[in-house]
Amino acid sequence: MELPLSHLILFCLLLFTTGRVSPEYTRPGPRPLISRQHNGSESDPQQVHISLAGKDHMRITWVTSDKKVQSRVEYGKSPGKYDGAAGGESTSYQYFLYRSGKIHHVKIGPLEPSTTYYYSCGGHGPEFSFRTPPGSFPVEFTVAGDLGQTEWTASTLAHIGSKDYDVLLLPGDLSYADAQQPLWDSFGRLVQPYASTRPWMVTQGNHELEAFPIIYPHGFEAYNARWQMPHQESRSTSNLYYSFDVTGAHIIMLGSYADFDSSSDQYGWLKADLSSIDRKVTPWVFVLIHAPWYSSNLAHKGEGESMRKAMEKMLYDARVDVVFAGHVHAYERFTRVFDNKVDQCGPMHVTIGDGGNREGLAMLFESPCPSISVYREPSFGHGRLRVVNASHAHWSWHRNNDNDSVVADGIWLESFASSAACKDVTNLLSKSPNDEL
Numbered sequence: 001m002e003l004p005l006s007h008l009i010l011f012c013l014l015l016f017t018t019g020r021v022s023p024e025y026t027r028p029g030p031r032p033l034i035s036r037q038h039n040g041s042e043s044d045p046q047q048v049h050i051s052l053a054g055k056d057h058m059r060i061t062w063v064t065s066d067k068k069v070q071s072r073v074e075y076g077k078s079p080g081k082y083d084g085a086a087g088g089e090s091t092s093y094q095y096f097l098y099r100s101g102k103i104h105h106v107k108i109g110p111l112e113p114s115t116t117y118y119y120s121c122g123g124h125g126p127e128f129s130f131r132t133p134p135g136s137f138p139v140e141f142t143v144a145g146d147l148g149q150t151e152w153t154a155s156t157l158a159h160i161g162s163k164d165y166d167v168l169l170l171p172g173d174l175s176y177a178d179a180q181q182p183l184w185d186s187f188g189r190l191v192q193p194y195a196s197t198r199p200w201m202v203t204q205g206n207h208e209l210e211a212f213p214i215i216y217p218h219g220f221e222a223y224n225a226r227w228q229m230p231h232q233e234s235r236s237t238s239n240l241y242y243s244f245d246v247t248g249a250h251i252i253m254l255g256s257y258a259d260f261d262s263s264s265d266q267y268g269w270l271k272a273d274l275s276s277i278d279r280k281v282t283p284w285v286f287v288l289i290h291a292p293w294y295s296s297n298l299a300h301k302g303e304g305e306s307m308r309k310a311m312e313k314m315l316y317d318a319r320v321d322v323v324f325a326g327h328v329h330a331y332e333r334f335t336r337v338f339d340n341k342v343d344q345c346g347p348m349h350v351t352i353g354d355g356g357n358r359e360g361l362a363m364l365f366e367s368p369c370p371s372i373s374v375y376r377e378p379s380f381g382h383g384r385l386r387v388v389n390a391s392h393a394h395w396s397w398h399r400n401n402d403n404d405s406v407v408a409d410g411i412w413l414e415s416f417a418s419s420a421a422c423k424d425v426t427n428l429l430s431k432s433p434n435d436e437l
């Protein structure tokens, strides 16, 4: 078969620009959307997901078509035996002609660590269960960005679910509904088997914005109503940026699409949040954003640059260990970096926007590969961050090789809290500056 000239040129271009990749892997294209319908009654819960909501608490979120269903969760440590119960709140929203169902948010707790809880939503439908994160190391995070709801998404989710973990982190771009509101419902149903069993902590991407002049000028109508994150619990005034602690890690979710200049609320909140970290309690600090501050991909080039210029110094001074980003539909890991240069006291940056969305992969990278970029590959997949103890964690990236999940990249990390080389600033963040970290 003879290839057209344009295909040959594209092939050669890819060969020279995809950097360090696996030559044996033939990269497939986008795959079709998956549509998930609700098969239960109008009062049965659908789109169930859970999220951490302050110390020892979990927020249970679900949707019902029936507006009379109460926002109430019963829960307990044995199936069908509920010795705990809590009431919560509900919301709904309208987006042009679309009216959402009743969106319930109920906070339950206090909960014990490493414990499986069984729960019932609104007194209807099936029982669900989740496991709380551990009270001490080790703890394992999965990280997947730009998820969407395609057959690739299903592949990524299956790989995530095939191996145990404690908390999922999502650096933006969830449903790719892009104003087609029923797709938010379909996405909620697609992720329910995973998001109802482990906490899903998300931040917003550009596909969550859904702004429209005059009518929805601020955007995020669906995102804020459906994916309520613990911003009040972390003294943030916006659902678009917040922080939380899990098992010795302080995790900061920043908003790439909220104001971030030095006079902004987000900037002031971040400054206060960073200064409140006690590295003896949470020796690890991770940050998630959507638009990457470092990327050698040709897609979305420079879109995170103004945020980097505004906030990078703050993260550097606070000795943030890793920054995860999405947006670019490929995987890329950088070395420790600050202000575009290798810096052993700067965070490692990782782009992991390859969850499986409908737009496909960002295939083209800059050539030559910048020296600060360690590994880059345009393939779908997900990441795992296993924090072993206060000093060491292992990061790995798992490519979707069709139905198989293959570890293609990995690195051991040493925390700044345990590192002598960059101790000066971490001491500033300690509650007791004279103590050893």
Ligand SMILES: [Fe+2]
Pocket: 146, 172, 173, 205, 206, 207, 290, 326, 327, 328
């Ligand atoms: Fe994006």
